[in-house]
Amino acid sequence: MIVVLGASGNTGEVVASNHLARGQKVRVVARRAEHLQSLAQRGAEVFTADATDATALTNAFRGAEAAYVMIPPNVTTDDVLGFQDQVSEAITAAVRNSGIKHVVALSSMGADKPSGTGPVLGLHKLEQKLNAVNGINVLFLRAAYFMENTLSQAGVIRAMGSVVGPLAPTLRIPMIATRDIGTAAAEALSRRDFQGKQTRELLGQRDLDYTEATKIIGNAIGKPSLGYVQAADEQLRPALQQMGMSRNFVDLLLEMATSLNSGYMKALEARTPENTTPTSYETFVTEEFLPAYRQPLSA
Numbered sequence: 003m004i005v006v007l008g009a010s011g012n013t014g015e016v017v018a019s020n021h022l023a024r025g026q027k028v029r030v031v032a033r034r035a036e037h038l039q040s041l042a043q044r045g046a047e048v049f050t051a052d053a054t055d056a057t058a059l060t061n062a063f064r065g066a067e068a069a070y071v072m073i074p075p076n077v078t079t080d081d082v083l084g085f086q087d088q089v090s091e092a093i094t095a096a097v098r099n100s101g102i103k104h105v106v107a108l109s110s111m112g113a114d115k116p117s118g119t120g121p122v123l124g125l126h127k128l129e130q131k132l133n134a135v136n137g138i139n140v141l142f143l144r145a146a147y148f149m150e151n152t153l154s155q156a157g158v159i160r161a162m163g164s165v166v167g168p169l170a171p172t173l174r175i176p177m178i179a180t181r182d183i184g185t186a187a188a189e190a191l192s193r194r195d196f197q198g199k200q201t202r203e204l205l206g207q208r209d210l211d212y213t214e215a216t217k218i219i220g221n222a223i224g225k226p227s228l229g230y231v232q233a234a235d236e237q238l239r240p241a242l243q244q245m246g247m248s249r250n251f252v253d254l255l256l257e258m259a260t261s262l263n264s265g266y267m268k269a270l271e272a273r274t275p276e277n278t279t280p281t282s283y284e285t286f287v288t289e290e291f292l293p294a295y296r297q298p299l300s301a
Contacts, residue, residue: 003027004191005062005069005102007053007093009046010037012150013108016184017070017191018046024192031062054088056095063100068191071097072108073124077247082254086124094131097138104194106187107132109142111176111203112258112267119267120258121251133199141196144203145183146176146269147262149286152215154245156295159223165216165230168238168259172213175262176269178206179286182279203271207282215283222287223295 004021008014009030021028022044029047030038038048051058053074063069073089076082097105113125132140155165169175186204190196212230220228235256242252261267271277 003029003066005029005031005049005066007031007059007062007070008072008074009041010034011072011074012180013072013184013187014070015041016181017188019044020185020188021192022046026192029062029066031059054085054092056092056099059092059096060099063096063102066100066102068104068106068194069097069102070106070108070187070191073128077251080248080250082121082248082251083124086121087127090124090128090131093128094135097132098135103138104191104196105132105138105140106190107140107142108183108187109144109201111144111146111205111269112261113142113144113201114270115261115267118257119261120254120256122258122267123254129201139194139197140199141190142199142201143183143187143190144201146178146204146206149177149179149206149281149283150290152219153291153294155219156291156297159219159225159228159295162231164228165212165219166233166238166241167212167230168233168235168256168263169212170263171230171232172211173263174209174211176205176209176273177215177283178204178279179281179290182206182281186279203269203277204279205269205271205273205277206279208278209273210283218283218287219291222284222292 006014006018009018010032018028018030018041030041031049031051032038035048035050042048049062071093073086076085079085109125110122112119112122158166216230220226
């Protein structure tokens with residue numbers, strides 16, 4: 003039995019689907035059962051639990067050989083790090099008390115740093131807490147910058163006529179599609195050949211900057227002259243809050259951008275076949291960004 007937290011999300015759904023396709027028993031966990039119906043129809047056992055409820059998570063983990071764990075995003079809370087602490091405490095207690103032996107945890111590039119990384123600090127603390135649990139084997143997947151972070155640019159392009167963000171236009175960073183994270187996590191859970199506490203970076207298909215990403219987007223949407231604008235924090239803050247993010251989350255997001263721009267937050271591993279994943283940004287734009295960009299037009 004494999005337990006998957008966040009099974010209705012981008013990475014968890016891939017983890018669960020991968021194991022179901024192999025004919026393995028899967029228990030999927032989310033706050034609302036209706037979000038898990040497609041997985042239930044394919045044979046998954048549904049378990050509803052709040053990510054901050056240690057007792058519920060302990061019950062979800064009981065009887066399982068391995069689990070995929072992650073901290074769900076919460077962009078509207080006024081205490082992002084407090085929420086993350088609650089979730090990481092609940093996950094750690096559940097791992098300690100359930101008897102589960104193998105855990106794959108979604109982490110992030112930059113989780114090695116103890117401060118100054120915005121919301122990634124919550125993942126640093128998750129790693130510390132799970133590292134302190136004796137007798138379990140944990141693999142932390144430190145993923146690169148999500149390609150999905152660029153999906154919000156679909157609306158920005160329509161409104162502003164350009165891609166706008168806080169990162170420097172020539173800052174090259176590894177970008178990864180979340181589907182590839184889910185695939186890597188599923189493979190690790192199936193093999194379960196990691197021992198003790200280990201970290202592994204997932205660096206996407208290649209490094210690229212927002213200038214190159216913008217050119218790829220522009221060519222795909224028929225705007226080859228599309229440009230990228232690095233905006234100041236004071237310009238971005240109200241715009242991001244208008245998108246539904248809390249001020250606290252926006253402050254942390256901008257702190258993370260500053261850390262990326264300065265090089266404080268970066269990948270630690272050299273790129274290898276093992277940490278390179280298959281989905282290119284061109285493929286992501288064709289399959290994910292372009293439909294998102296066209297959706298309001300077709301509606």
